[in-house]
Amino acid sequence: MSRNTLVKEHTPNYLTRRTVMEDPQNYQKKAKRKSGNILKRIPLERLMDLKVDYAFKQLFGNEKNKDITVVFLNAILQRTGRNQIKEISFTNTESGGEHAEDKQSRLDLLVTTNADEQINVEMQFTNQYNMIKRSIYYWAGVYRGPFKKKMTYSELRPVIAINILNFNLFPQTERFHTTYHLYEDEEKFKLTNVMEFHFVEMSKLIKDWKDDKLDPWNDVLARWLMLLGMVDHRNDEVYEDIYRELEVIAMKDESLRSAFEGWEELSMTEEQYLAYESRLKRIRDEEAAERERELQIQEAKQRVQEAKQRVQEAKQRVQEAEKQVQEAEKQAQEAGKQAQKAEKEGRRQGKQEGIQSGEKNAKEAIARRLLAKGMEIEVVIETTGLPKDTVIEIQRVMQE
Numbered sequence: 001m002s003r004n005t006l007v008k009e010h011t012p013n014y015l016t017r018r019t020v021m022e023d024p025q026n027y028q029k030k031a032k033r034k035s036g037n038i039l040k041r042i043p044l045e046r047l048m049d050l051k052v053d054y055a056f057k058q059l060f061g062n063e064k065n066k067d068i069t070v071v072f073l074n075a076i077l078q079r080t081g082r083n084q085i086k087e088i089s090f091t092n093t094e095s096g097g098e099h100a101e102d103k104q105s106r107l108d109l110l111v112t113t114n115a116d117e118q119i120n121v122e123m124q125f126t127n128q129y130n131m132i133k134r135s136i137y138y139w140a141g142v143y144r145g146p147f148k149k150k151m152t153y154s155e156l157r158p159v160i161a162i163n164i165l166n167f168n169l170f171p172q173t174e175r176f177h178t179t180y181h182l183y184e185d186e187e188k189f190k191l192t193n194v195m196e197f198h199f200v201e202m203s204k205l206i207k208d209w210k211d212d213k214l215d216p217w218n219d220v221l222a223r224w225l226m227l228l229g230m231v232d233h234r235n236d237e238v239y240e241d242i243y244r245e246l247e248v249i250a251m252k253d254e255s256l257r258s259a260f261e262g263w264e265e266l267s268m269t270e271e272q273y274l275a276y277e278s279r280l281k282r283i284r285d286e287e288a289a290e291r292e293r294e295l296q297i298q299e300a301k302q303r304v305q306e307a308k309q310r311v312q313e314a315k316q317r318v319q320e321a322e323k324q325v326q327e328a329e330k331q332a333q334e335a336g337k338q339a340q341k342a343e344k345e346g347r348r349q350g351k352q353e354g355i356q357s358g359e360k361n362a363k364e365a366i367a368r369r370l371l372a373k374g375m376e377i378e379v380v381i382e383t384t385g386l387p388k389d390t391v392i393e394i395q396r397v398m399q400e
Helices: 003-009 053-060 063-080 131-144 202-210 220-229 240-250 254-268 270-372 377-384 388-399
Strands: 088-090 109-113 118-124 159-165 177-180 195-201
Touching: 053 063, 053 109, 053 118, 053 254, 053 270, 063 088, 063 109, 063 118, 063 159, 063 177, 063 195, 063 220, 063 254, 118 131, 131 159, 131 195, 195 202, 202 220, 220 240, 220 254, 240 254, 254 270, 270 377, 270 388, 377 388
Parallel strands: 118 159, 159 195
Antiparallel strands: 088 109, 109 118, 177 195
16 A cells, blocks of 8 residues: 555545554643644745754653653664553763763753663764764763662663764665664573663664655554654755655644644744754864865875885885896896906817917927928928928028
């Protein structure tokens, strides 16, 4: 069944199916209103974005709106089987350490239930912090805060941390609402009930809404979270289809209708709206500054990477030059060896030629002496071992 069909079926003239509506018993009932447009004096674009902590705190942290806060918290806590809250009291939202110099933190919403449980609700518009450690830090401050001298550890009461995030935090799951406790690793039994964490990722909720996976008619938590997600001033978007569906539901759900009216009144109060805009501007400025820092870091990393690349290229050029030098040195060494070898061979050949030349000169000198004494050419040849032509040439020269 399509969403438009559901809206039609749940208008006052077409109520053909049973709807589940929150009906808290211990808070003052609102008088029934006439059906019609529940926002009579303000356009949707003028409504505060309830995901901004200031707006959320003004609506749900206000004593006069206690009833809607009870309904909203019960819608969240029913997922973990907690008992229904009947009454709450608002608590000091300052949380810090045991000493004056310890880090102090301001909580968005801190309430104590009739069961003496403390619930801390944090609204995070942008992902500027380590959200998981931040939540644990806040939980620890709230848990140990009431502990005084002469108290026993058994008097410490459960603390439930609810974190509503305007961004995705857990890539491991597509579920918009996840809960966490301490469990034994192997058998998975719960260690204690004093610690409980809820994380609600609004962007995943809106995705489920667009994919037609939510049923606000029968899911109380879905309708309240859709109320928070209806106005998105971060992206300058308002989901009119969410408003139309919640408007019809609010005709029967008095607590939801009361939330709409309180939201409208809050958004129409000039002083409150100016404070809201100031807070929204600060958040956007912080987000822009954070984005600027991220870009600067990315640019710095890019410059470092480019410098590393240039250094690497320079090292490669140096290595190539060193290789060329080594090759040249090797060639020079080889040439030196060749030169030494040639020189040695030349000396050997020169020495041999010198010996041969000396022997020849000695033989020719003997030949001249023998010829001068009138020896026959044949005798001279036999005596000196010189070739006949050489002896005849020596004789011719001597006769000139």
